[in-house]
Amino acid sequence: MAIPRKRGPGRPRKLPVEEQRALVLAAARQVFATSGVQGATIEQIARQAGLSRQAVYELFGDKAALFEQTVADLEEQAYAAIAELGSGDADLDLKSWARKNYGNLFAFVAEHPEALPLLHEAERTGEPALTRLRARLAEVYREASGRRWAEFGVEPGRADTALVAMYFAMVEALVGLPWPDEPPERDALIDLLTEFTIGGVLRLYGQTPEVIDRVR
Structure with a gap:
């Protein structure tokens, strides 16, 4: 009886498109954060992602489009992670809530060390992703902190911004x-x-409320 021959090594399995996109975006974050838009190359990004240059071009077009998508992806990830934590924990008092959210911000930066350099690079190139992210998070934080300030009789108004x-x-x-x-x-x-x-x-409101009033 003939023994079936085992298949020899063939061409590597092609990854699903979404998996390829995720690899490229992760690599692009690192390269753009380290080298900036001008210094980064598609070759570097493809090598770090473990894909070919052609695959990167097919997925994202040119370097400018890839940078734009990388920044947009990071902005949404940062907003989702930080806003979700900032709007939760309704049972926490003001100081506990503030401390936890400072911890959340530090933790996000520690887990994603490329985040701030990449967002600052975006600002430098004229894409106000960091400014936009701050404004979006400010809406969440103002609402969450406003309820807690009210317990102290404090109404920050526009000063909260x-x-x-x-x-x-x-x-x-x-x-x-x-x-x-x-x-x-x-x-x-x-x-x-x-x-x-x-x-x-709290000291401002108790000792020099006119300072806040001028901003409010």
């Missing part, structure tokens, strides 16, 4: 700060931000 912008700016600054020695523990920075912002705003 400025306060939320300051929260984001401080986190971004601390994340990218080049410490001369070992950086402080993340929890220490989160506690510092929480006490500085919540305590600071």
Whole structure:
């Protein structure tokens, strides 16, 4: 009885299109964040994704289109992750909620170290993805924080927009700060931000309410 011959190694199985897109976008994030739009090449991105240049071109067109899609994909991922956490935990008081959300921002940046460099690169090239993301998240944070400020008799009004912008700016600054020695523990920075912002705003309302009134 003849024994069936085993198939020899053939051409590698072609990955599904969606899987190829995911690989390219993940690689593009890294390359664009590291090299910028001008320095990045389709060859680099294809190599990191484990695909051919032709596959990348077929999936996304040219480098400009790939950069645009990469930034849009990151913006949506960041919004979904941060907004969902920011709008939850209705049982938390103001300080606990603020501390948790500062932690969420630090955690997202730690898990996605390419995020801020890529979003800053987008801003530099004229695509205001980071500005847009801050504005979208500010809507979520204003609503969630407003309910909690009301427990203290505080009605921030338009000042809340400025306060939320300051929260984001401080986190971004601390994340990218080049410490001369070992950086402080993340929890220490989160506690510092929480006490500085919540305590600071309450002192403003209690001692110099006219400062907030001028912004409101």
